[in-house]
Amino acid sequence: MAPEVPPRSSGASGLPPAESTRTDPNRQVRGVERRELTEFVSVEYEKGQSIRDIASTIGRSYGFVHRLLAESGTELRTRGGARKGPRK
Template sequence: MAPEVPPRSSGVPGGPPVESARTDPNRQVRGDERRELTEYVSVEYEKGQSIRDIASTIGRSYGFVHRLLAEADVDFRTRGGARKSPRK
């Protein structure tokens, strides 16, 4: 089950939420919407989701998600899985 993407506000008080970034992956994300998306991405990454999984969930590229995480000063995990035996 994929995590739910948080709704983004339209910037107009009482206005409808903006459609998710999935509708137009080339649209620039700025201001409050970018801060909300950065927070969402950071929380999901800290929960253990991979960057690729988060990117596919929100309909954006790996590079975009990585950039958001870097802007949030997230400590990146090392590449690959756990080793089964100690390194020789």
């Protein structure tokens, strides 16, 4: 049985408050709600949050967040980290 998720309400900035951003991971997100979630995810990603951090914040998978970012046209960052040796 899926857990009950309270309805999301917009905060003063138009973005959902942190405590109400989690969604039921088994429910499809469509229409206005999907657009709002895509906007929230895009803004957080542009602020520097990682896809994994955003996914855990909203209670969705990495793939779902990645798909929302791709659909919104957000330019994804490259994989980070310094190399441990000389490049070959």
